[in-house]
Amino acid sequence: MGQIKGFLKYNRKDVGKRPIAERVLDYNELELPLSPDDIKIQAARCSDCGIPFCHFGCPINNRIPEFNDMVMKGDWKTACENLHSTNNFPEITGRVCPAPCETSCTLAVNDKPVLIRHIEFQIVERGFSEGWIKPLPANQKTGKRIGVIGSGPAGLAAAQQLARAGHNVVVFEKDEKIGGMLRYGIPDFKLAKNIIDRRLDQLKAEGVSFQTGLDIGQDISIRYLRKMFDAVCLTMGSQVPRDLMVPGRDYDNIIFAMDYLTAQNKLCSGEPMNGSKTASAKDKIVVVIGGGDTGSDCVGTARRQGAKEIIQLEILPKPPQTIPPDTLWPDWPRIMRTSSSQEEGCQRRWSVTTKRFSGYETRVGALHGCQVEWIKNNNRWQVKELPNTDFSINVDIVLLAMGFVHVTHEGLVKNLGLKLDERGNIIVNNCQTSEPWVFAAGDTVLGASLVVKAIQSGRQAAQAIDNWLMNRA
DSSP, rough: SSSSSHHHHOOOOOOOOOOOOHTTOOSOOOOEEEOOOHHHHHHOOOOOOOTTTTTHHOTTOOOOOOOHHHHHHHHHHHHHHHHTTTOOOHHHHHHHOOHHHTTTTTTGGGGOOOOOHHHHHHHHHHHHHHTTOOOOOOOOOOOOEEEEOOOSHHHHHHHHHHHHHOOOOEEESSSTTTTTHHTTTTTTTOOHHHHHOOOOHHHHHHTEEEEESSOTTBBBBBHHHHHSEEEEEEOOOOOOOOOOTTTTTTTTTEEEHHHHHHHHHHHHHHHTTTTTOOOEEEEEEEEEEEOOOOHHHHHHHHHHHSSSSSEEEEOOOOOOOOOOOOOOOOOOOOOOOOOOHHSSSOOOEEEEEEEEEEEETHHHHHHHEEEEEEEEEETEEEEEEEEOOEEEEEEEEEEEOOOEOOOOTTTTTHHHOBBBOOTTTTBTTTTOOOTTTEEEHHHHHHSSHHHHHHHHHHHHHHHHHHHHHTTTO
C-alpha cells in the first residue's frame, strides 16, 4: 500500500466537463481529464482493503487496489499491464461504464468512493501516448478457424483473446464499420469513434480479420459457416427493441431510439445512410420514453440537434436522493442520478405511462398519458393507473428508449435451431449453445446489459472455445 490513510488526507475530486453552452454545439467528448498529479492523489485515497469490495462491483474483475497503488507510486507502465490483464478495452469502460466498482468501494459506506473509473481511463490513455500498448500476436498458430458474428464489445473481446491463443479469427459485422453498439449506439460525445479505430489497429496486427456488410444467415449460409470454421461465437447483442403497443404507434415520427442514435452516429462519421431512418430534432418538441442510458443519449443528441424542448418520461417512480434503507452496501443503489445529457436541459417526469398517440395523416402531434402508482401484490410489483391524472403533450418526435428484449431470432438463430430461455436469450452451458460447435456471449446471452459485462462474457467465451477446440478438460 502506497500511502496509509490517504483517504483521510485527500478528498475525492470529480472529473470536470466542458461548459454546457459550449459542448451542446458539437459532438466532441465532454469530459475534462484530471492532471497526472491529481490522479496520483486520487489513487492515494484507495485504502487497500483487506477484502476489496470494489471487486464485488466490477464485472470484469479488474485488480483495482493494485493499479491504484501503482499509479500513486508513479509506476504507470506496470499499472497499464495490470489493467489489460483483465480488460481488453479499458479506454471504453473508462469512458462509458457506470462504475459499479465505485459504489462498492469501502469508502462509499460513509464517504465518497475512490475515483476508479477515471483512474482506469488515465492509465490506458497514458499507455497509448507512451507507446506501451502494442500488438501481442501469438507465437504459434493452432490451425483452428473461428468465426465471430457481431463486432460489439463481446465479439471484439472474444476475437482478441482467441487470436492471442493462436487461432485464426474472422469477425463478421452486418454494418459497414466494425464496432457494433460501441460505434452506432453510443454517441460521439461519450465515445469518440477514433478510440475504437485505435484499438482495432491492434486487433488487426494480432491477426484478427474483419468482414463487414454481411448479414450472417442471409448473405452467408449456415452450411458455409460449418464448412469453413471449427467453431463460431455469436455476439450479435440484444437488438430487438421493446415496443410500445398503444393506439397511434404507427405514426412515422415515432422512432426507436437505436435507429435515431445510429443515424446521427453515421452522420457524424460521414457514412452513407443506406436506408437508416433519420430524424432531426431541430426546433422541435421531442419526447423520449424511457429513463435509462439509451434515453439519456437520445436527450443529449436531440439537444445537439437543436431541439426546442425535450421531455423524458419514465414509468418508474422518482428515485430518492439518498440510498434507501432496503439497499445495502455494496449493492448498486437506486438513487436519483442526473446524466451529463440531462444536465444540458430536459424536463423529466416519473410514474407516467403512455396510453395513446394522436396526430394528422402520418405525423404524430400529441402524446396522451396518465400518472401511475406501483403496488406490491403477492410479492410482485404491478402498475395501476391513477384516476383523473390524464395529460397530453404536444410533440413533433417521439423516441422509444424502453430497452431491448432479446437477440434477433429471425435468420441465424432460428436457422441454427438454438434453444432459447423464456426471455428469448440463447441458452448456454459454459458459453456453449445447444449446437456444440456454436458458442455465444454478451447480450446475446445476458439480455441488454453493460459494456463491461459484455467484455467479460466475450473473454469467458474465448476461453471456453479454446478449451473445446484444444480438447482441454
